Amino acid sequence: MIKSKEDLKHYLEMDRQALSIKYKKPKLLGDEVWRFQIITRKVEYYLNVKNSIVYRPILHWLRLKRHILGTLLGFSIPTNVFGPGMSISHRGTVIVNSKTKIGKNCRIHNCVVIGRAPVIGDNCYIGPGVKIFGKIEIADNIKIGANSVVNKSFLEPGVTIAGVPAKVVSRSE
Incomplete structure (x- = not known):
């Protein structure tokens, strides 16, 4: 803030x-x-x-x-949601709920919807078409693959998640 x-x-x-x-x-x-x-x-x-x-x-x-x-x-991005280092890749639909909190250095692509009140950590990558909703938490350094639906918390930092519903597909070493 x-x-x-x-x-x-x-x-x-x-x-x-x-x-x-x-x-x-x-x-x-x-x-x-x-x-x-x-x-x-x-x-x-x-x-x-x-x-x-x-x-x-x-x-x-x-x-x-x-x-x-x-x-x-x-x-449709409310104020006081993103930390420093916000990076929106290019024009296209991006909808973020006002109760969402996103950490620093977040890269977000088009056709992304972030609903309800998720808390997203630092250095996260949100691919095109991702849907994130619910009162969930996403740890630092997480990459979310294209067209994934994230409806549960991922507390392990440094993982890549993808799929419908999202699950861990790889871990960084």
């Missing part, structure tokens, strides 16, 4: 690095996903730090921009 201007800068830099972007500012065309992530982080900053009547017009403007861009990209 962003609690200061320094946190905002840290989150923005971690997100940029997670997306493997070399330049400092998004291009006018072609960087819509990165632009969405920047606006999301700014909304989080103004919600958590600058939540006074003076900053409300800025917050409302940023929320409007975020809503429009999110609709164009197919994203």
Whole structure:
């Protein structure tokens, strides 16, 4: 959660690095996903730090921009869900419940639905078409294969899970 201007800068830099972007500012065309992530982080900053009547017009403007861009990209991602290093691979449907908590350095692909209130650890990879739902926990360094349905907790770190329903398919050594 962003609690200061320094946190905002840290989150923005971690997100940029997670997306493997070399330049400092998004291009006018072609960087819509990165632009969405920047606006999301700014909304989080103004919600958590600058939540006074003076900053409300800025917050409302940023929320409007975020809503429009999110609709164009197919994203329904609430604020204060992702840790630093959020990496959305490209445009496409991504739906995340507001009670979800996702750790740092999470790579998420398109057509992903995360429902109810899962807690997802750090350094996780969520492949295309994955469905995660329920009050479950996913440990750190877990990779979730494409089109998997995760409906139970996986507490062993460093495993790869896949299938319907998901099960461990490999362990990292």
